[in-house]
Amino acid sequence: MNIRIGKNLGWTALIAYCASGTAAVFMLILSIKGLSPIDDHHFLINLFQGKRFDLYIDRRLGRFFPATAQEYALVSAVFGPSSWLFHLIEALKTAACGALLLYCLTQTGVSAWFVAATWSATFFSIAFADSSVRLLVGELNDLLLTLILIAALMRRDQTAAYSRKHVVFVGIGVVALVAGFFYKEVIFTMALVLGAAELQRYRLRKECPIPLYPYLLIATALAYLGWYVWWRGIGAGDSYISIHQIGIWDAIRTFAQNDPVVVFVVLPIAAIRLWTIIRQPQRQTLYDSFLLTASAYACVFLMLKMYSSYYFLPAYGFGLCGAAGVLASTPAKRARTWVGAIIALLAANNATVAFSDIQTVRQVANNYQRFVNATTDWIASHPKNDGSPRNLVLVGSSFGSRIEIVISLQRFFRYVGLSDSMWKVRVTEPTTNALVSSIYGFKDNASYPPGVGDLVVYTPFQDVVSRPPLLSPSYQDVFRSGSDWALPRWTLWDWTKLCIAKGSACASYVSEAREYTGYDVMLKDREPAKSDSASIIADPSYRVGPITLPQRLKAGQGYQLAILIQNTGKQIWPIEVSPASNKIVDLSYAWIDQKDSVAMYGDRAIFPEPMQPGDVAKITMTIKAPVTPGRYKLVISPLQEGVAWFYTDPLNRSNDNREFDIF
Incomplete structure (x- = not known):
């Protein structure tokens, strides 16, 4: 498809819209000044100490992501480790995804407004937002790698004449997808399904010779699966899946809320097209192969009963490019318009949640760095008289679902040089996951009430939500992060219901629902008084x-x-x-x-x-x-x-x- 931007206002507006959206997200990522308490603490024990990063090779849990963070390892070897440099790389990957996605969508033949809707459904999705601001999420890399293959296959499919250049491009795309195996094991299903679907398509077209890439995709996927089963071992013990599984209906519900475009658009269109192909095999197109690939990948996570806000992200490229390509060729213009409108509405509805997530991660990371510095300085300058360690009591947290927050705190404190003998982490809640607690060596799973002389720490990560008081008589402020709140994690529909329809009560609703992103530390310097609520206050002054x-x-x-x-x-x-x-x-x-x-x-x-x-x-x-x-x-x-x-x-x-x- 040839686009003459200078003579088409719609396409010019599309380019401007996508460029401004990319620039906005790019700058938001660069405004993150430090490392996050989630995942990023792993950098402190390897890259920041000149060691290799091999965290995600764990045979016991069945995790094999050897490529994760290797781009950061490379720049660390050249320029030295730097959180700003890491976020710059993340921002560049985000921009590359936006540009490649825009290119692929414009090649499908749909109108400019439809491209804008589908591009927004990916770029402003919760999955994309959550992966773009977290350094150790491999799904963003996988989306980028799948888009390389998508672009190469679309270019080849649209060119009638044989070209060695296209063979090279497709070869690069296949290598890119295979590289994705090492960011997320489940990506092999994409190679397997895409290869099988394309092989079937070429056989039905009776094209001779059949291109090599379907065979390569199938062979590499099967080889990887066989190797992984051997490496992991049949009948192995507890895996990462068994620890994090949820109910099947919970998985369907949460993915439907988080990735509605995949669940309510891509999967239904894929099902319709599959039924059509079964009845009329000759109607299969490259875009049908894309739809089947995205659907298979999504269904794997539903069958595994595993959820994370970014798990479906690699399916967006295949799914939305496939849907756009199929709809571009349909004679039913009204159906195309309705689907585009639905995609646009779903994208707009979740975009506010995506922005809240980016704002939350940004503020949490920036606050965390200042919290670590201020708290370690205070502990070092205020040792206890008896020489015992100072208890840091994490309010609302446990050694179960919040175990990573505890480990992160320990690693950051040690990295800045605070001796282990001066502090000890405690939690106020009993464990929510005894298996996780035991795996990480925390055997004391009982709750701990803060005592006099303890530091009481309020974090954004709590099982039992409790917000820090502005001023409480029995506590002295040690540190307050200042920018403690992010926008509520509301959809556009929530904002409409609670703020537009009920304008006067909007501020109250926002205040109650906003996301806490602060780190507040207080020294407990006395026990609160005991009181008798049966007594009448005779001196109400x-x-x-x-x-x-x-x-x-x-x-x-x-x-x-x-x-x-x-x-x-x-x-x-x-x-x-x-x-x-x-x-x-x-x-x-x-x-x-x-x-x-x-x-x-x-x-x-x-x-x-x-x-x-x-x-x-x-x-x-x-x-x-x-x-x-x-x-x-x-x-x-x-x-x-x-x-x-x-x-x-x-x-x-x-x-x-x-x-x-x-x-």
Whole structure:
């Protein structure tokens, strides 16, 4: 297909769109300043120490990815290891995938808008986003390698005359796909199915001689499978698959949410075309072979009952190029339009999740580097008096599903030179996977409650979600990363439902659902007070710090504030319900109208711990303005449930209760 860009505004716009999208993702990847706690810690024990990277050769678990990270090993040998250099390589691979994918799609014969939809469905997919910002994910390499073969085969198929140049290109493509075996074992299924499908196609066309590449694909796939079975050993013990398997319906559901274009477009079109080919074998095309290849690869993971957000990524190239090629030749223009519209909608719907994932990984990596440096410096300068190691207690984590976070922390701390005798990692939750814990040598799987003198660490990786308090009386801040939040992991439909349809409540929904990306470390310097919720607070004295709100507030709108509050009374404020009573103390607010009547009570916010006399806490609270316009007084006050609001006591009249105009 020849595209004259200068004379076709649609194709010019397509090139500009794809180039700007590629540039945006490229710059986001380069803005990652350090190594991530996920996977990247492996670099510290090999490349950053001048050793070979052979992590993913593990016969015990059946993992054989010898090519993984070898591009980083190469540049490390020449220029020295550097996280920035590694991310530059990742960004370049991302750009190469975008360019090759665009080339392949434009060769199918579909319109510019259809190319834009299918390109977006890949480039802005969750699978592509998650693999493009993680250095040790081989699926991005496999997508790039499969696109090389796709481009070569499409070029050959569209040229009637025999050309040695095309033979060379196809040969390079076959080598590229075979190289993909060493980034992900399952890629051999692509070679096997593609080779078999193409061999059948040429036999039906009675083309003589049949090209060599189908035989090469089949032979290399079978040879690899035979070698892998021998290397792994029949009847071997626990494998990586057995550790990470989920239910079949869970696998189908999660892949459908993560990769809807593959599940709801590629697989159905492949099934329809397979039925057509069974009835009319002569109608098989190269694009049908692509569809069958992508479908077989996806079905392997469904049968293995394994899920990860990027597992389907290598199928996108074959699947979407195959779908585009098949639809380009169909006389049913309306069907092509509908499929293109569905692809565009599915791509747009998940693009917001993809952006959230990139933002999350970026902020986590950048925060992690600063956390490691600040925390190790603090531990080194604050040794315990008795010489015992300082406990680092990971809140909400266990030695099961979060085992990699623990190992990563250990390796980073050792890499910066902090002696093992000065610290020890603990977790607050019992193990969620005893097998994983035992494999990595963690036998003490019980939960550990933080004690006085321990460092309490809040990370983005928690089994039981708990967010760090802004200020809690029994804890001193050691480190706060600052940029702690990323956008919610919402689809476009979620944003439409929760923010466009319910505009006034949008800020509240976003606040509750946003992704925590920070690392907050606090020193526990006392045990929280014990309190009795059966006791009535006879001295409800308190003080609220200044609040920052505009004088005019929109009716029904929510405004998030950090409230500073102090217990200036003589009793402990209880926060835990006892069997005998539920007279706990919460923080809330009330709007008082011009008649001195309560127009509206707000939602409760809980204190981080029982508040002793003199204690100060900072609490996040969303203040919602009244729905009826007018002038109101805002009162922020503790209340004892079932007893009274503290602001009604005459002692508390001195608190600043500002008036606001609601419009």
